[in-house]
Amino acid sequence: MISAFANPHKFMALSKWLAPACLGVGALLIAYSVWQGLWVVPQDDYQGGDIMRALFIHVPSAWLAMGSYLGLALASFVWFVWRHELADMAAKSIAPLGAGYTAMCLATGSIWGKPTWGTWWLWDDARMMSVLVMFFLFLGYMALRAAMETRQKAARAGAILAMVGAVNVPLIKFSVDIWASIHQGPSVLRADGPAMPAVYLTPLLIGALGHMIFFAGLTMVLMRAEVWQRRSDVLIARKLAGA
Amino acid sequence: MSSNALITATGLGAIRGERVLFSALDVSLGFNEKLVLRGPNGSGKSTLLRILAGLTRPDAGTVETAGAHHWLGHRNGIKSHETPRQHLRHWARAWGSDADPVAIATQMGLERPMDVAGRLLSAGQKRRTAIGRLLLTDRPIWLLDEPFTALDSDGRALLTRLIDDHCKAGGGVIAALHGDAPFEASREVAL
Amino acid sequence: MSSPSPIRAAFRQAIGEAWAGGAGALLPIGFFAGAAMLVPFTIGSEAAQLAAIGTGVLWVALALASLVSMERLFQADLEDGTLQLWAQDETPLFLIASAKILAHWLISGLPLVVLTPVIGITLQVPAGQLVPAMLAYGLGGLAFFLWGGVAGALAASVPRGGLLIALLALPLFIPTAIFGALSVQTGLEGPNILFLAASTLFALAVAPIGASAALRLAVD
Helix, strand or coil: CHHHHHHHHHHHHHHHHHHHHHHHHHHHHHHHHHHHHHHHCCCCCCCCHHHHHHHHHHHHHHHHHHHHHHHHHHHHHHHHHHCCHHHHHHHHHHHHHHHHHHHHHHHHHHHHHHHHHCCCCCCCCHHHHHHHHHHHHHHHHHHHHHHCCCHHHHHHHHHHHHHHHHHHHHHHHHHHHHHHHHHCCCCCCCCCCCCCCHHHHHHHHHHHHHHHHHHHHHHHHHHHHHHHHHHHHHHHHHHHHCC | CCCCEEEEEEEEEEEECCEEEEEEEEEEEECCCEEEEECCCCCCHHHHHHHHHCCCCCCEEEEEECCCEEEECCCCCCCCCCCHHHHHHHHHHHHCCCCCHHHHHHHCCCCHHHHCCHHHCCHHHHHHHHHHHHCCCCCCEEEEECCCCCCCHHHHHHHHHHHHHHHHCCCEEEEECCCCCCCCCCEEEEC | CCCCCHHHHHHHHHHHHHHHCCCCCHHHHHHHHHHHHHHHHHHCCCHHHHHHHHHHHHHHHHHHHHHHCHHHHHHHHHHHCHHHHHHCCCCCHHHHHHHHHHHHHHHHHHHHHHHHHHHHHHCCCCHHHHHHHHHHHHHHHHHHHHHHHHHHHHCCCCCCCHHHHHHHHHHHHHHHHHHHHHHHHHCCCCCHHHHHHHHHHHHHHHHHHHHHHHHHHHHC
């Protein structure tokens, strides 16, 4: 059991400075992109005027919603095969953060959609629908882990669900895209392509990078909390056993 | 792998939540041997049997077995709509056994409740049915978790006889017990 | 010495259990019919309106009906000790799980498929769509039961895990629901029925393995 924590020691030493660094760098990049988006970039009816500036949060959070689920699945796989405890802690930490980013994506999409299309919610947008599915995948993962009796069972159940979900994600995305294309509704944001002018694209990409780094920092913070939690659980258990 | 042991398990460890049930535990079962596991509730007797049965993966250590096993847990594995006849016939089919389910049920004293549904059987009758499974196919290792629970004195005598016969024929038995063993144990392990 | 036939035995046991459950098979049917019947009361009985959403309502009802009895499929086996016996069998657990899910589908799912033209008529589904609808529901329903089985296996150790099962399974239902609904409209030509079949084949390949891993966890 000692060996299970050997890796975490190195992780704790590393994340002690790396986590704040990521948070700091990420925050700076995000701030830059938001500043660009809100004040500097020219307003344009390209995507519906002023409110399209929500794009600079909406699009990166959509990317992160998808990407973090794959990260969760990857961490689950690593844990399932090699049983590195840190991998399980990473998966457990990513889930609420991923859920938060999906919520942020849906919220900014709604906020942007209302003045533009007159409705708080648009069913026809493929991205919004995919992200909504991601939201339920994250929620299901967290609910399943919480329902398990022991920490080990929660890790195993979560890993199975994450891997099953991950192999389904391409199929889900494909089906949602087909469905959205059939209905050909107005898209919340048709801004993804290289057709987007550089004046928008650059701050967007910088923002996306910033969000990713920030997300990594947040994940490390949650993992550190998880390490501390498990250490205290062990100490409490030993005390109860009268060791 | 020593060829003169039915089971050789070394360095077994089990953790439940944050509790260490046991660690660095060595268990071996020889031919003709009756091994009794003792220990208070929650000491890991059931977990150890489950590890030996392959149900639970140990957190440490390895298990080597020289033959197939029968496992009898706390629950009997009888569905609420299943009668003893149906239950034994089902597992006979599943395991490819030619044994006659009716004969086994009769041997276990279940002649009268043979066609009574599981939910209407008494605990002792369900236990006898589950024990009847052991007779369907010949497997050298018997792993029994508190097998005498709910059995009346006739039932206890019957199971004792079955255990004795099994070990005389070359098999081995590991039984987790609460009270006194109705049979003579070769060895005892305390958890 | 007879040869072991565990998969067939598991299948028969599951059929027997579903059958003996009394109302077991009737529950999804009742739910299905009841949910479909609720729709005209809520949106009005205007024929055109119903026709527009009829097939969609059927898919929703089918998806939910397939979750109705999923909770007990594996939880009952876990509680009475049968699952522990299967887990120790030589046969790979995913085959046993497949047999159980298939049996469950035959008893609880196929009746729904057979019932869809009947319900469809009352919901003003165009006559020409009724047969493709049945085929689509047959293919799609099997996928629902497979993914539902994974969710049921994961939640087998959770008491009253019905809601959790729904939460876990519904995202996995989406491709089937989408392709299924499209198939009903475009019929047997067109790619949608093929996408639907592919989704179900995918479920057949992945779901039993996921369910088996979850069942091993449950008996641990």
